[in-house]
Amino acid sequence: xxxxxxxxxxxxxxxxxIARFERYVIGNYRRFxxxxxxxxxxxxxxxxxxxxxxxxxxxxxxxxxHCPPRVVEAVRDQVGKLIHVPNTWYMGPQGDFAEALATRxxxxxxxxxxxxxxxxxxxxxxxxxxxxxxxxxxxxxxEGSFHGRTYAALSATAQPKYHAGCxxxxxxxxxxxFDDLDAARHAIDDHTAAVLVEPIQGEGGIRIPRAGYLGALxxxxxxxxxxxxxxxxxxxMGRTGRxxxxxxxxxxxxxxxxxxxxxxxxxxxxxxxxPEVAAALKPGMHASTFGGNPIACRAGLAVVETIEAExxxxxxxAIGERFRGWFEQLRAKRPDLIQDIRISGVMIGVELAIDASxxxxxxxxxxxxxxxxxxxxxxxxxxxxxxxREIDHGCAxxxxxxxxxxx
Ligand SMILES: *Cc1c(COP(=O)(O)O)cnc(C)c1O
Numbered sequence: 183x184x185x186x187x188x189x190x191x192x193x194x195x196x197x198x199x200i201a202r203f204e205r206y207v208i209g210n211y212r213r214f215x216x217x218x219x220x221x222x223x224x225x226x227x228x229x230x231x232x233x234x235x236x237x238x239x240x241x242x243x244x245x246x247x248h249c250p251p252r253v254v255e256a257v258r259d260q261v262g263k264l265i266h267v268p269n270t271w272y273m274g275p276q277g278d279f280a281e282a283l284a285t286r287x288x289x290x291x292x293x294x295x296x297x298x299x300x301x302x303x304x305x306x307x308x309x310x311x312x313x314x315x316x317x318x319x320x321x322x323x324x325e326g327s328f329h330g331r332t333y334a335a336l337s338a339t340a341q342p343k344y345h346a347g348c349x350x351x352x353x354x355x356x357x358x359x360f361d362d363l364d365a366a367r368h369a370i371d372d373h374t375a376a377v378l379v380e381p382i383q384g385e386g387g388i389r390i391p392r393a394g395y396l397g398a399l400x401x402x403x404x405x406x407x408x409x410x411x412x413x414x415x416x417x418x419m420g421r422t423g424r425x426x427x428x429x430x431x432x433x434x435x436x437x438x439x440x441x442x443x444x445x446x447x448x449x450x451x452x453x454x455x456x457p458e459v460a461a462a463l464k465p466g467m468h469a470s471t472f473g474g475n476p477i478a479c480r481a482g483l484a485v486v487e488t489i490e491a492e493x494x495x496x497x498x499x500a501i502g503e504r505f506r507g508w509f510e511q512l513r514a515k516r517p518d519l520i521q522d523i524r525i526s527g528v529m530i531g532v533e534l535a536i537d538a539s540x541x542x543x544x545x546x547x548x549x550x551x552x553x554x555x556x557x558x559x560x561x562x563x564x565x566x567x568x569x570x571r572e573i574d575h576g577c578a579x580x581x582x583x584x585x586x587x588x589x
Contacts (some may be wrong), residue, residue, distance in 0.1 A: 185335040193219070196229045211533035214546060221248025224568045226551070228506075235576050237562045238553045242352035242384070242416055245443035245528075246488055247565035253446035256484040260477050267476055269469065275479035282486045283454060286425045290454030293463065294474030298415035298441035299330025301451035304468055305378065305411045305437050306334045308455060310354075312409065312462040313375030322369045322408075323375045324360040328385035328414055329378065338378055341386075347374070363398050373392070374408040381427035384416035387559040388524045388531025393431075400433040409436035411457055416529070419443040420489050420566065423498040430526075446485040450478035494566040498527035501568060505530050508577035518589050521558075530562040531555075535589050544583045550576050 194202070196217035203213070217229045224247050226236050239247055246253065260275065266274040280292040310319050320487045321338060326429050328344075329335040333352055334345060342356035356374075358365035360383060370377060377399055383389035396412075403410045417427035418440035424430055426438060436459050441451035451473075455463075472478075489495060502525045509532055513520040522533035534541070538554035538561075553561045560580075564573070 191207055193229060199229065214279065216546070220541055222571075223247040223249075224565050224572050233574060234549045234551050235579075236551045237564050238551050239563070239565050239575050240447050241553075242421070242442045242563040244447045244562045245419060245421060245563075245566055246446050246485060246494075248447075250446055250484070250488055250567065252484040252488045253448070253481050256480040257448065257477055260480040264476055266472070268471065269474065271420040273474075273476050273479075275476040275483065276474040279474075279479040279482045282483055283440075283452065285453055287438065288456065288484070290438060291457055291460045292474075292477070293453045293455070293460075293468065293470075295453070295470040296449045296478075297330070297451045298413075298439065298471050299332040299335040299451075300470065300473075301415065301439035301441050301453050302329045302335040302338060302378070302413060304453045305376075305413075305439050306338065307436060307468055308453065308459065308463055309376035309378075309409055309411060311467065312459055316407070318373055318375040318408065319354050320356055320371075320374045321354060322356050322358060322366070322374055323356055324379050324383070324388060326360050326383050326386035327378075327380060327413075328383070330415075360386070360389060361395055363395070363402075366399060366402055370402050370406045370408055372406065374406060376409045376411050377403055378411040379414045379415060380415075380417065381431075382417050382422070382529060384529070384561075385555055387533070387556040388526075388529055388561060390524050390526060396428060396431045397433045398536060400435075403436075411435060411437040411439070413439050415439055415441045416563075417526075419485065420498060421493050421527055421529050422564070423502070424493055425495070427526070442533060443485070445478045445481035446488075448478050448481040450482060489566065499519055501564060501566070501573065502527045502530065503565075504570060504573050504576065505562065508573075508581065512581055512584055516587075519584060519587055526568060528562075528564050528568075530564070532560040532562075534558050534560060534584075534587075540587065541580070541583055545579060548579045548583075550579045552580070 198216045202212045219229045224236050226234050323338045324339050325340045327340050329338040337352035337355050354368050358369045410437040414426050436456050438454045506525050509523045519535050525533040541560050542554045555561045
């Protein structure tokens with residue numbers, strides 16, 4: 183019989199948990215004073231049993247909402263078989279998941295890891311391993327981008343505020359404005375290994391480039407001998423109404439990274455690469471201890487199954503359009519406040535004339551969870567399983583807040 187149990191019983195109150203964090207957890211996150219305890223779909227409950235409607239479940243990781251049944255079942259089943267298998271062995275789920283991703287994208291081969299930053303680290307290493315023999319090591323990235331917090335991913339992230347105090351950055355990165363083909367024409371040269379770009383800038387404020395931008399980048403990369411890497415960490419896995427956002431444009435990348443929603447909220451990241459590029463990664467050149475573990479891969483397979491069984495790619499577009507209807511109505515009433523509405527599937531940004539954190543705080547008081555990014559952008563990444571009633575309920579709250587917001 184164990185002498186003590188490490189989990190408090192009865193469960194800790196929110197206040198007790200917050201006090202424990204203040205003492206024992208490093209304060210590198212700004213947290214809301216709410217301790218979430220359990221969830222289902224687009225609803226989530228705190229330790230006191232208060233219910234919240236979640237328009238931003240899991241920071242984009244919970245694309246199918248909280249605890250999607252097939253994912254829960256797959257993880258439960260796998261955890262009783264094998265929890266971890268190192269990459270010195272073969273394992274069924276990793277092969278199955280790699281096939282599922284390849285056949286829904288550009289037949290890329292997979293390297294699995296555990297996060298978006300790690301997937302981009304792998305992509306940057308691969309780009310240089312592939313390019314260095316031809317004198318190519320430069321990586322071109324976009325202003326306002328976000329690629330993660332580890333050093334190479336951070337060096338790729340062309341936002342000075344994230345570099346501040348952590349310099350020097352990794353050498354060999356070159357930053358150009360997003361959605362600017364002239365700048366790309368000047369920057370991509372015969373020392374360029376790769377262009378790394380998000381099809382839609384997520385953290386950067388749901389910035390959707392002009393139609394044809396990715397295609398033009400693809401053409402430039404081909405002409406100049408560089409590879410095109412798409413960071414689909416946030417846009418991937420169905421969020422925009424296609425498996426991957428590049429599929430709206432009819433062009434293919436050489437390398438793609440995905441994480442966040444990849445395994446329905448279980449930690450997972452992946453790099454997909456065309457076989458001729460992937461060949462630059464040879465045994466011993468790169469690795470991840472937990473990457474491609476069977477729990478994450480079973481969860482990822484369950485995400486794919488759910489999206490197909492419930493026809494959720496089409497649903498993504500319908501959800502986006504319902505939100506658009508609400509925000510267009512609001513813009514008609516408050517053109518001074520609503521500056522822009524940018525929507526692709528369940529990736530929703532509303533540019534406001536005010537600091538969007540005001541809306542986040544007001545929403546939280548009404549038990550609606552939303553996000554603000556880049557100061558003035560209200561960002562919503564709702565689940566593909568959200569109901570029309572839930573959308574209308576949450577949007578009515580947002581309408582109430584926004585209609586009377588002071589500019
Ligand atoms: C969140 C994000 C990352 C970083 O992912 P982590 O899992 O936090 O490392 C990278 N790229 C994009 C586009 C993202 O949205």
